[in-house]
Every structure is written in C-alpha cells, then in structure tokens.
Amino acid sequence: MRQAIIGIGAMGCLFGAKLSQVAEVTLVGHWPAQLTALRQNGLRLITPDGRSQTIHLAATNDPSTAAPTDLALILVKSHQTRQAAEAARQLLSPSGVALTLQNGLGNLEQLTAVLGPQHANLGITSEGAALLEPGVVRHAGTGHTTIADARETAVAPQAIVELFQAAGFPTSLAANADGLVWGKLAVNAGINPLTAVLQVPNGFLAENTSARELMTLAAQEVAAVAASQNIQLPFADVAAQALAVARATAANHSSMWQDLANGRPTEIGAICGAVVQAGRRWGVPTPVNVLLQTAVQQAEQGTWPGASSPEVTLKLLLAQIEQAKE
Secondary structure: OOEEEEOOOHHHHHHHHHHOOOOOEEEEOOOHHHHHHHHHHOEEEEOOOOOEEEEOOEEEOOHHHHOOEEEEEEOOOHHHHHHHHHHHHHHEEEEEEEEEOOOOOOHHHHHHHHHOHHHEEEEEEOOEEEEEEOOEEEEEEOOOEEEEOOOOOOOOHHHHHHHHHHOOOOEEEEOOHHHHHHHHHHHHHHHHHHHHHHOOOHHHHHHOHHHHHHHHHHHHHHHHHHHHOOOOOOOOOHHHHHHHHHHHOOOOOOHHHHHHHOOOOOOOOOOHHHHHHHHHHHOOOOHHHHHHHHHHHHHHHOOOOOOOOHHHHHHHHHHHHHHHHO
16 A cells, blocks of 8 residues: 655654555655655654664655555645645545544545545554654554544545554554544643643653643533534543543644744643634533643744743643632
C-alpha cells in the first residue's frame, strides 16, 4: 500500500518512520528546515527507551510527486485541514482514502467536503511524539490507535488496522465514529492546554493533585457535552482515561506546549473552543474549558501573566474557577 503522510512535524515523522518499514511512504510538507534535514541526514528517531535509529524517508513539498497514493494520513494542525485536503486530492489514487488522526472537531467533515465520503475516514491516536530539532523526533510514549469502521470507504478500515499493526502501532476498529472524536477531544482538553500554560510534560498532570483535578474537570465537561448529544464515549470513565494517557505519555511535551514554546498558533479553538461552542449550543456549562481557552489565547498573544512556577499558576487557575462558580 503506497502512503503519503501530509504533515512533517513530530507525529507525521513518527508515523512515517514506522510505516516505512512495511510500506512505501512519502512525507509531504512545507517546512523548509525539516525538509532539508530529512533529505540530507534522514530522520533520527529516538525510541521511548532512549535508543536511536536513522531512517531515510522520501520527503517533498509538492503533493503531486507523491501520486498515486492509496492512503494519505492527515497529521497537520486543525487550522490546516482544508489545505491538507486539497493536497490529498492531488495525490490520492481513485481508490485511495485520506485518514485524519488529528486533534479537535470538524476535520473529517472538511476532508469529506473536498474528497467525498468514500475517500475520507477518521481515527484517533494516543501515540506521543516530540520534535527536538529539524530531523530529530522523540517517540515519547506508545499509545493506542483506533480507526472508525462506521461506513464503507475505498480502502477498508480493517486493511489500515492491519497495516498499522504490522508497523508496530497497537490499533483496533471502532464502530462509533462520533464517540471516537469526542473521546479524544476529552483527553486533549484535559491534557493539552494545561501542559501548555504550565509548561510541563504530560506526566506532571498525573502526579500533581491540583493539575490532576483540573485535567479531570476539563475532560468531564467534554463528556457532559457529548452526553447531551447522546454521543457515547469509547471508555466508561473519562477521568481515568485522561489520567492513563497522561501517564503513558509522561515524558511527552504536548503539541500545544510545543506550539506555544515555538511561537506557533495552537489548536485551542478546535479543542477547548469547540467544547465551549458546543456547550453553549446544548446548554451545558463548560467553565473550565472557557478558562483554559482564555489562558492559552492570552499566552499566544503574550498577555498571559504566567507565574513563578506551575504550582503557583495552578493556584491562580483554581482560584479563577472558584470565582466563576460564585
């Protein structure tokens, strides 16, 4: 199965590196420094146990040169999804499928609008990766990947599952596509904005009592908004799931933390912002997600006051939540 990975950041490189061991893979992206590093030196992938290997991958900024492709993995930020869909249209074969493994809401809908329902599908993954420098990626934590099996697509979901499993990604099918998206959204809302504002790795949220409380509250709000739409999450306890992911990816710096640290736009609008918007529509209060959205937006704009330590920042956030309850 020929594949293209649209997105050459940490996650795109992780999936490209491992899938290239079992299939033909081309990375597609527009970051000049990353493209140069990949072409000149290959990708240095550091495994969770600290081992390192160099993998040589085809990389291009011209989607048409990767055509025809059977599977296009979409691993860009949510605000780049429409652009990625147009790239997928250039490189997919008539029997190909684009699969989003992105964060946030609305990505599948954007792919479907461009490619049609038979050529778009979604999955979720809790794999963790961090870009240390151009051409160097650390696989920060092994997670589980789930592919939606809700409809017929040009490439059977089971074929993708088998491909991912062969590459070493624990993967399974799930029939409830909406539950998949909202389940990942709950985990993302609990982990990503907090780690970004506190500037801490994921594991801090599992070990610090106040951080764990905020993570739980944010994730539970997402579960409540999903329940108001009769969407069943793929796990029974959202707090336990967020905690498990934080522990499994303890050394990882979330993508939102990395974006803030590097002065890039975050996905806060597609994560907490989407939760807040849906909560208003369905009459479900989401004060913690409102707070986290505001904090990340202020950090993006350079107006977040910050604090001397994560612990002090947590006290500030918890105090603001208590104020909101009054």
